[in-house]
Amino acid sequence: MLTDWEAWLVIVSIGAGTLLLRFSFIGLVGRVERVPEAALRVLRFVPSAVLAALTAPALFRPDGPIDLTLGNERLLAGLVAAGVAWWTRNMFFTIGAGMAVLWLLQALT
Amino acid sequence: MGERSLRSAYAAGVIRISPVILGIVPFGLVAGVAASEAGFGPVKAVGMSMIVFAGASQLAALGLIVEDARLLVIVLTALVINTRMIMYSASLAPHLRGVSVPGRLGLAYVLTDQSYAVSITEYAEHPAGLSDRVAFYLGTATPLWVVWQICTLIGVVLGASVPTTWSLDFAVPLVFLSLLVLALRDLGTVVAAGASALVVVLGASLPYHLALPVASVIGILAGVIFERLRGA
Numbered sequence: 001m002l003t004d005w006e007a008w009l010v011i012v013s014i015g016a017g018t019l020l021l022r023f024s025f026i027g028l029v030g031r032v033e034r035v036p037e038a039a040l041r042v043l044r045f046v047p048s049a050v051l052a053a054l055t056a057p058a059l060f061r062p063d064g065p066i067d068l069t070l071g072n073e074r075l076l077a078g079l080v081a082a083g084v085a086w087w088t089r090n091m092f093f094t095i096g097a098g099m100a101v102l103w104l105l106q107a108l109t
Numbered sequence: 110m111g112e113r114s115l116r117s118a119y120a121a122g123v124i125r126i127s128p129v130i131l132g133i134v135p136f137g138l139v140a141g142v143a144a145s146e147a148g149f150g151p152v153k154a155v156g157m158s159m160i161v162f163a164g165a166s167q168l169a170a171l172g173l174i175v176e177d178a179r180l181l182v183i184v185l186t187a188l189v190i191n192t193r194m195i196m197y198s199a200s201l202a203p204h205l206r207g208v209s210v211p212g213r214l215g216l217a218y219v220l221t222d223q224s225y226a227v228s229i230t231e232y233a234e235h236p237a238g239l240s241d242r243v244a245f246y247l248g249t250a251t252p253l254w255v256v257w258q259i260c261t262l263i264g265v266v267l268g269a270s271v272p273t274t275w276s277l278d279f280a281v282p283l284v285f286l287s288l289l290v291l292a293l294r295d296l297g298t299v300v301a302a303g304a305s306a307l308v309v310v311l312g313a314s315l316p317y318h319l320a321l322p323v324a325s326v327i328g329i330l331a332g333v334i335f336e337r338l339r340g341a
Contacts, residue, residue, distance in 0.1 A: 001147070001148040001175075002174055002180075007148075007149065007174075009180065011156060011161065012160060014160075014167075014188065015157075015162075018162075018166065018187070019214075019217065019218055021188070021191050021192060021198070022191075022220040023198065024195050025201075026198045026201060026216065027214070029205065040199065041336065044298075044332070045329040046193040046196065047288075049301040049331075050192075050305070050328075051165070051285050052301070052302035053308075053321045056305075056307075057310060057320075058281070061310060061313060074282075081283050085287040085289075085290035086290050089290075091132040091284065091287040098283040099279065106276070
């Protein structure tokens with residue numbers, strides 16, 4: 001856990017850095033006419049790569065070691081949730097389905 | 110272009126963003142609960158939501174705080190996650206040409222995945238003047254901002270009283286999972302996601318909690334290389 005001072009340092013650093021990222025091209029408009037095509041080709045993959053890295057550990061190694069067995073309740077719940085996300089494109093239903101399957105599996109074991 | 114037109118452009122933005130707002134309610138609640146798990150009280154939790162205003166990076170940073178990661182790694186990871194904002198900024202910039210610098214700074218501050226997606230679609234479908242474009246964009250962005258702060262506050266207040274047997278921590282990866290599914294648009298993005306997931310799972314023991322930024326960069330490279338090979 002962080003001290004007060006460290007927590008605010010982290011918050012302000014992330015906030016300032018994120019504002020710079022958001023302002024980047026909106027700020028340059030007029031000075032830079034077009035965004036380099038090469039940059040867009042790379043940035044296009046940022047959301048899928050980052051979100052996969054954020055999701056995968058919680059499903060494939062919930063307790064530390066890699067667990068690909070049927071005993072891994074979070075992996076099963078995640079697979080169902082992924083299906084629901086694909087069908088509904090709705091975060092509410094995705095979280096609801098994932099939590100419901102997890103609670104069900106936990107109640108059964 | 111009168112005041113009336115501006116008001117209706119703003120209202121059009123609000124209407125178009127409202128289904129999305131329903132989706133960020135659980136996201137904001139989860140961010141508030143995660144903040145309370147990281148030892149944040151209401152002031153720091155809402156302070157973070159106001160200063161950062163980018164959910165995925167907030168959740169990732171809060172998770173790393175719980176794991177006692179180095180401060181630099183926490184900040185670096187959050188910024189890697191938010192690199193995608195450069196892409197939105199680049200894509201929106203031509204539509205906001207003519208706004209003053211402080212004005213553009215304000216518009217950039219409220220830039221999110223959701224406001225970007227809804228606004229850029231609107232600009233393509235219904236070309237309009239600069240003031241209408243700005244009003245529409247603010248119509249998408251300001252309700253999101255308000256709802257995000259309220260949900261964070263509710264989440265952090267409730268967070269302390271949620272029993273751990275509810276496994277509510279699992280809602281965090283479920284939020285990311287639903288965003289991930291929306292981000293998978295073609296084979297290239299699937300390759301990037303697959304490579305990144307593989308590296309993060311196999312590389313969980315990388316020092317200083319660097320698995321996420323390392324896996325993200327490798328995933329992005331895998332997507333770029335795949336596209337290059339397929340195009341060649």
